[in-house]
Amino acid sequence: MTTSPAAQPLPDNPWEKWGWAFAAIWLVFLAFPITAVLDSGVPVAAQVAALLCIAGFAVANVLGYSHHRSTWLCLGVMVLLALATLPVIGIGVISYAPYLAILSALELPSPAWKWAVGFWAAFPLLSLLDIDDFPTFFFLMLWPIMIGGVMLRIFGEREQLAYAARGEHAIVAERERVARDVHDVLGHSLTALSVKAELAARLIDLDPARAKEELESIQATARQALAEVRATVGGLRAGNLEAELAAAPRVLADAGVTTRVEGSVADTDPRHRALLAWVLREAVTNVVRHARARSVVIELGPGGIAVTDDGAGCDGPEGNGLRGMRERVAGAGGTLSLAPASPGTRVEVALP
Known part of the structure; x- marks a missing residue:
């Protein structure tokens, strides 16, 4: 038995299943704030606290891609932990922006994700202020990463629209197929029944035996037509x-x-x-x-x-x-x- 496209479940969002792996791969770039903490020269206790904040940031980032977690909550925790490292690494907190932007782009609902990404994308502009001798070109390295997250979101939405359009097209095509098949089956069978009924009516007085044969043929044709309609609707008839x-x-x-x-x-x-x-x-x-x-x-x-x-x-x-x-x-x-x-x-x- 064939299954209607409308009855088939939509494919799972890959970010719900494998988003954590994507997030885990990119955690390697947290090496920059970790290095900044180790080179900061602050007391060891402050360094340990900052490293713990970075570790918490990484965990919250990975959890943010799990569909059973609240993305907004994970973003809030990440922001708080990133700000907690501000006294230690200073302007280096800009390095957290891509994580916040990509998580927003891939997990927040529309249209909130657009506003959130725009907000995070503005942070690298602080590198233009030349604070703490921070390289002014740093924002040029962060923006392409954020743009990549935006492109993934856009392509994903387009793919969902294309899938939905293909599903609707399949439904329309199936309806047209069933309509054509039922028309052909019923048209032929009803025409045959009408002709046989007229012939039986003419023969009922002239040749009752032949009329009986035609009536029996009408019964057989009706049963065949019913079976063909059932098979056609089921998509089994060729x-x-x-x-x-x-x-x-x-x-x-x-x-x-x-x-x-x-x-x-x-x-x-x-x-x-x-x-x-x-x-x-x-x-x-x-x-x-x-x-x-x-x-x-x-x-x-x-x-x-x-x-x-x-x-x-x-x-x-x-x-x-x-x-x-x-x-x-x-x-x-x-x-x-x-x-x-x-x-x-x-x-x-x-x-x-």
């Missing part, structure tokens, strides 16, 4: 060219139409036989419904199929059946042509 080729002369004969078949199933391309079965079914249904023909010629070959009748010809707009047939053929890379046959109509399908 056209059978041999079965359709055998059924077509019987359906046409019930409508008083003679049939001549040129070629055989063996002459057709095996890749397209299911499609040709649908085409033949719809063409025969149209002949019985609309053509008022006396004879039909069915031609089978490696290039496709043609159904020609000597009926009233084709006029007016295309119906759902013909439109569905054309869509099926186009989906297989083929073409469908509908042309006068003098008299009648010729439906020809050419496939690659």
Whole structure:
């Protein structure tokens, strides 16, 4: 049994599962504030306290990528721990900005993440003040890292939109497929039932035995139609060219139409036989419904199929059946042509 795209769960956000690994890899750049603490010359107790703050900052950063943790809480803890190291490393606290910006970009909801990233991105500008002989070019090294986090967020959102669009397209395509299949199945079966019922009504007084046979055939056709509709809705039905080729002369004969078949199933391309079965079914249904023909010629070959009748010809707009047939053929890379046959109509399908 096939599963509708709408029933399939959305893929998990990779940041919820592996974000901690991403965060852990980048902790290597905390070497800068650690080095700054060790070179600060402050008392050992202050250095130990600062290093503990950096360790807490690292833990909070990793936890911030876990979906069961509050990102806002982790950001708040990181800010407090970073500020706690300010008396020791001074302007070097700028080195924490990329961690805050990337966590905000990847984990905060929209549109809050944009404002948060913009706020953190402004901190490297403090390096332009030349405080504590801090290199003024430092912000140039931090901004590309922050931009990378923003790009990851944007690409992730675009991917989710693309996935949702593909899911909606799949749903629409499946609905169209079921609509075409149900139309073809019911159209053909109901047409056959109508023809057989009319024939049975005419024979009920003239030939009761033959009328009984037609009524039994109506029962069999109705059961088959019900089974085909169920299979079609389940996505399990595929056209059978041999079965359709055998059924077509019987359906046409019930409508008083003679049939001549040129070629055989063996002459057709095996890749397209299911499609040709649908085409033949719809063409025969149209002949019985609309053509008022006396004879039909069915031609089978490696290039496709043609159904020609000597009926009233084709006029007016295309119906759902013909439109569905054309869509099926186009989906297989083929073409469908509908042309006068003098008299009648010729439906020809050419496939690659």
